[in-house]
Amino acid sequence: MCGIFFTLCRNIGEDTAVEEFIRNIAPALEQANAARGPDAQRTCTTQLERLRLSFYASELRLRGSHPVVQPHEGDGNILCWNGEIFNGMHLSATENDGVELFTALRSLSTPREVVELLGSLEGPYAFVYYQHSTRSIIYGRDPLGRRSLLIHRPTKAQPYLILASASASTNANCEFEELTTKGLFSLDLRKLEGKEDEDLTEDFGRMHEVLDRSPVEDLRYATLPPVARDMPVENLQKISSLDTELPTYLADAADGLLKHLDDSVRRRVYDIPAIADGNARLGVLFSGGIDCTVLALLADRHVPPEESIDLLNVAFENPRKLAADGNTVPKGKQERKVTTVSTQPTQKPAYMVPDRLTGLQELEELRQLCPQRVWNFVEVNVPFEQAQTARATIEAIMHPCRTVMDLSLAQALYFAARGVGQVHTHGDGSSQAYTSSAKVLLNGLGSDELLGGYGRHRTAYNAGGWEALINELQLELDRLPTRNLGRDDRIIAAHGKEARHPFLGLDVVRFVAALPVYIKTDPRLGQGLGDKLLLRILAHNLGLIQASSRVKRAMQFGSHSARMQANSAKKGNFLL
Template sequence: MCGILFSLRSTSLDDRPLDHYNSLFPKLAGAIAARGPDAQDTLHYNVAQLTVTFCASELRLRGETFVTQPHRDSEGNVLCWNGEIFEGLSVAAAENDGTKLLYALAQCRNAYDVSSTFGTIEGPYAFLYYHRSTNMLCFGRDPLGRRSLLVHYPDASNPYFVLSSVSAGADPVYALEELSTEHIFAIDLNAIDDLLELRTRITKVPRDIEGKVLPFARPSTVNRTIPGDPPKVEVLDRIPPHLTVAVDELIAQLDRSVMLRVRDIPPRETAAGEARVAVFFSGGIDSTVIAFLADRHVPPDEPIDLLNVAFENPRKQAVKVEGNIYALPKREKKQKLRDPLDYSTVKVTYDVPDRLTGLQEVEELRRLCPHRTWNFLEIDVPFGESQSARATVEALMYPSRTVMDLSLAIALYFAARGVGQIRQHPGAEAQPYTSPARVLLNGLGSDELLGGYGRHRTAFKAAGWQAVIDELQTEIDRIPTRNLGRDDRVISSWGKETRHPFLSLSVVNFLAELPVHLKVDPRLAAGLGEKLLLRLAARKLGLVEASSRKKRAMQFGSHSARMAPGEGDRKGDNTLRDTLST
């Protein structure tokens, strides 16, 4: 993984825009270095009246040799690569995937060949490729948007073009937006005579190239077969015949996806036996299945760290002590607000829902995988610490800036930091621990693919199976525009990388192509019907407790949402500016 920073500007930039640029670039370069602490480098080229700057950093997670980014070859071609190739292009354990990719791209004759090359590889990525002899620049993100790439297009005040993996927060020197995943983009630098017209000169290269088989150009469409009246699953212990093959195939697909994401991680120059893999772990079905499958492929003498975050939430603590005063009659509420709770007398606890289910579930993992050291990392975040970090998190997640963005991002920020305490067994004395793992597995994606949200049940009640199919297609269509870029910016700020086994395009395509009734059954009770196929798979793996747990959103399970008294009525889709003015 790496950080990408690229700029294109006139060599004769006026003083004021040049001042803007000179204040912006060092901020972004510093944030890029945090993503890739192992190496950083910068290249400058002049093309006609343009100055082209490539800056990249390296987090070494592939290959045996030390690699510095940007990648470059003897012909002057340059690749800034923030990604992992898990399928398609053959990359041996000792090889660096960015080096192999640069060689493949150097064989391309035009931007359509570049798009075809990326249509044959699977993995999360954002990239920038410069073909020196033709002065062609190509850039893009993977079809699901699993890696961040932000863009600033030149305008009258800031007449420069910037691509960046990171943000420095809201600033008048740029207008950042997430780069679309719909296309691969190309710029002929020879044809640029006015940067203010650059946006209209960018070629949108299709991902699907006629006449070519490109298995990873985009996710498959959802199977639109409408079932009649499929048999109902009564209990998870008995897999009905019509689901047997699908359960086995899901386990095989997920097992392979996890294997590809945890194998061949280079050891660091640290003590042997340290964890190289961690899991964002709530004790829910998604994270537990991922952790269980990781046990199959991580060397048995290495621990696996389970990252479990809990926030001190004064609003929740106050409700626990004196009840929900905002539900009281007007007079009583006024009296309570006039004489507020002395919070200093409240004993702060971190027994949030995700902590309780996590503690239960780690014991199930220990029973099923007794040879493994499972480091259940209790990451407790005091209210003061979370508030002190708020400005940093807001800058990292920008241009995402809603209340929900912040509550999710701040949970990931502290979880990824990995600083807390572990216990050798329940009831043992807690010992301080900082996770050294740089690969963090995330269970995100299962709800979108397997019908895990309440809205899928609502759709079924309103319009039957057809509505569920439509909703599942919508879920896949909006994965690239939701929160993956934001999460990548936040997590990677710690020099760590998140990997999503459910969001392998191989897994996505397999699940999309299954008939809907094999994945979800909204006719069944909560805790059974949603993500039915995954629940059956978890039960078959022996994860009895995890298989029947209901979904709980991270911000509510960790208590990272609406932490201050009086914030209970703030809506998740409000912008942070809106909430500050209310």
């Protein structure tokens, strides 16, 4: 994980707006991006006639045997790289992917060749590359947009180009937006040569070229695959439960999903650098839902058994919910479930949120299946006042996202990723303060979009049958790059942590997209069975019996980060 920050502007002193930017705005952007890479930071600049090119990068060391300082420089070429290469390039555990990628880039002679190289690589990334031989700035994100990259295009009032992993909140001197993933981009700076008065505002469109990812068909990781449109037979068999004998096509598909998902987890956890004090290297954003529990169980296969794994479970003191519940632990079914978790002490009612309850249940299931593993169940309890105090900071980090729902989700991720909480020793009711040292956090995002886990998928089926459901799943895949990923990356990385999404490994995406819809999900069946049917079969096969029937619950409701005040009447899509 890194923070990257690039600017293209006139030379200092030739424009008062540029002077103001260099003096006041650029330092704030450097600070925002430095938080993403606490291990090293550096700036380098280069001149092209009357233009100033500035490259800044911070580094969070997660690959290679020794620290690497960015930007990468050589033969006039400069690379700011914020990414991980998990497939497509041979890398040993001692090699740094940014170094190896820069070596490969320096052998290329055109921007189109850069597109082809990156189209052969799997992993999340955002980058800015100056190709000296063509005087080109080439930049972009991976096809899913798993790493944030914001752009400010030159305007009359702010005549500079900015590309940055994170913004410095809502500054009037920057008009940031998420960079689209529909292609990579190139700026040909030679088109400004010989001009006495470069005007980036007028010339940006003429210099700017979209580099299509799709012309070369054999680039496995250049574009997202389409969702298969196979329709089921007329009398498609219904399964009654996960305990019955499954049709061969479902059993085989579950085996295939396990193979791809297990490999995706392995590539994301096996070579995380060791931490000096021996604490956990890996954490899981853990609500006790089926997605994160499956990832935790698969991670157990690839992390040495003597190492602990942190399960980060966040709960908010929500005055509105407490008032509605009479400031007591909810009665009925949920309370009865809590009594089955015999190893945990009495919890404060404020923090006995739905995700805490399911998290404790799945902790026990993981302990039964993996008794040799130390699972640190990190209770991240967020008092109301602490959430309110942090709100301005969170809004600044998630910018340019600014809806009520953005804030609810960002709050949960912000405190969970920070990892400051308490743990309980196994079999002992006492607690102790604990801060997670894990720099890599597994996130279950993507399973609902790929496997039909949302209520809107059932709604689409009820309205228009299998074809409508297929259309909805295609829409989910198409808009994955624009919904959560950039925002979530900015929030989690603000703590010097890196989110990794095994369900969004492009090999997993390609496998699932190619499956007929009725194998992935079956809305004819009830909740907790038909939604994400294939993942439920996989979880059940792994022994995660409770998790396999867990009903979907949104993070903001499970953690109680949504609508925390009594007068919180705004809907999720309203602007803050």
